[in-house]
Amino acid sequence: MASRYIFTLTLIYLLPFIIISSPLDDPRDQRVLVLLDDLALKSSHSIFFNSLLKRGIHLDFKLADDPNILLKTYGQYLYDALILFAPATERLGGSLNLAAILEFIDSDRDLIVAADENASDLIRNIGIECGVLFDEDPSTMVIDHLSYAVVGNEGDHTLIASDELIQSDVILGSRGTGAPVLFKGIGHSSHPANSYVLKVLSGSPSAYSANPASELSSAPTLTGTDISLVSVVQARNNARILLSGSLDLFSDRLFKSSVQKAGSLSKYEKSGNEEFVTELSKWVFHEKGHLKAMNVRHHKVGETAKPESYRIKDDLEYSIEIYEWSGASWEPYIANDVQLQFYMMSPYVLRTLTTDQKGLYYTSFKVPDVYGVFQFKIEYNKIGYTSLSVSKQIPVRPFRHNEYERFLTTAFPYYGASFTTMVAFFLFSIIYLYNK
Structure with a gap:
């Protein structure tokens, strides 16, 4: 009984510190929920997931429509971040929906969202709430006839080799290899006045968004460097969000692929995807810049x-x-x-x-x-x-009444005038009273 009483008292004294402590006070030992369209993504994107595990991040894999998904119990969140690799999922399992994801972000937690040409309304709505607008036309992809990857294209030039990266060492590191990043997916845009959204990977001036299987009947709505391929958001509460228009960006296939940009003589044995995604995930999970x-x-x-x-x-x-x-x-x-x-x-x-x-x-x-x-x-x-x-x-x-300086030098003429007046009045009184 005595030991139980001491243990209870210890919990009572420690409870204020536990409540005050934030998960961001020490960004180690994070728990991340990974929601997938297909569990086969665990193997096709294994390099990315293994890099997170090696950094001490605990991953919990679930199908996006699993009815047993729980983000929190008894008001306490079970995870520090959410990875949503389920672009085609129309409805998430359990109690997880758009409102729950936004509440998750509002609680200072982080989010990674990957879309593709089959992105559902749910994924597009998450993007809108986070400040970006994925291309609304169905089956559109980003096409670039000048900055495409020489190897791996089927003639539609949808596999882009992009080196239009944000110049920020704290977000992307020093980028030692300099290899272009391979991207295949959809583009998005953000409002120019929204300072919370940063374009990390952009389209080249020759890029545009259209359906590669059909001819253009009108000018595309997204063109050039206005196309964002990958964006990040840091909210007012310091929650961090990564929004990618490509799920393949994180795949082992593009990680390992060699890359040569059209019109360039430089050929790289390995694309810059792994370095790009690794540095970006470190930033999202507060491993740097915090x-x-x-x-x-x-x-x-x-x-x-x-x-x-x-x-x-x-x-x-x-x-x-x-x-x-x-x-x-x-x-x-x-x-x-x-x-x-x-x-x-x-x-x-x-x-x-x-x-x-x-x-x-x-x-x-x-x-x-x-x-x-x-x-x-x-x-x-x-x-x-x-x-x-x-x-x-x-x-x-202000100064108290007894804190003001006495006999100010600049006031000496006034002091002299006052004392002179008193002396003159005293002399006048004597002369007036005693002079016959």
Whole structure:
């Protein structure tokens, strides 16, 4: 009984920490649900799945229409991410539907969706909710008569060799091989004003979207570099989504295939698909580009204790530590564009923080001559990195009545005038009273 009582007390004391802890605080040991149209995809896409397993990600494979699919029980999610390799599935099994997937994303969890020319309305609706619009015409595919792969095309030039990649090391790494990425599938578009959607792999200027089995009767709706082949989304809550118009992009066949782009003399023994997909999946699962802030401190210059309020014109110091997940541990994040706002309705002070190259960012400034409730605010948004939003309220008060300086130098003429008036009145009174 005593041991059970101690165990219960331990759970009670640990419970607040368990609730506060986020699955993104440590992006290791993730559980991922993989939904497939056909279990044969486990073998035809084995290289991709094995790369996830080698990185310590636990995969749970199920058919997309399995009636026993559960994303959560008793309000707790069972998985940290979802891979949807079921482009033709019209209806998902269990309680899983479009609303459940959107709720899953809203809970800070990640999603990978692969479509193809047979994409169902469900897949297209998921894309719309995530900010992209897959080509709505049935049986259309992306065609490119100039940037196609020499080997593997049946004359319709739907197997594209694309090197139109986003220039971001944090998302795609350094891309050591430089081999083009093979793509066969449908294109999609996004609204230009939507800053949350990033085109990772784009069509070339000669690409267009059409049905390869029929002649064009009108101009295609998607053309050129406006065609997105693969896009990523990072939501406001830092959930990450990968949207691909090709399921074959992840296949062993394209991973192992040699590639030569039409019009190029360079031939590669292996396509860039494996490197591209591996780096992209690392980003989606927060194995890179994931930031966290901690140890926020502020105090008056010359002191170490955090005050309950500041006075106008106080000199203060502010510091924060920022770290980046390297895939195995938290490493210092080094940048020169982290800014602090001292904010009340609008920024009164804006400072670029100085770093010691070890994760510590700091600055100092004088409190403005305005009193009220201010905020120390950091809003850090950089392409490829999770956004940081750190704020702390602090009151700023005016001088107290006994904190003003006495006998100001600039007021000496007024002091002199006052004392001169008093002396003159005293002399006048004596002369007036005693002069006969």
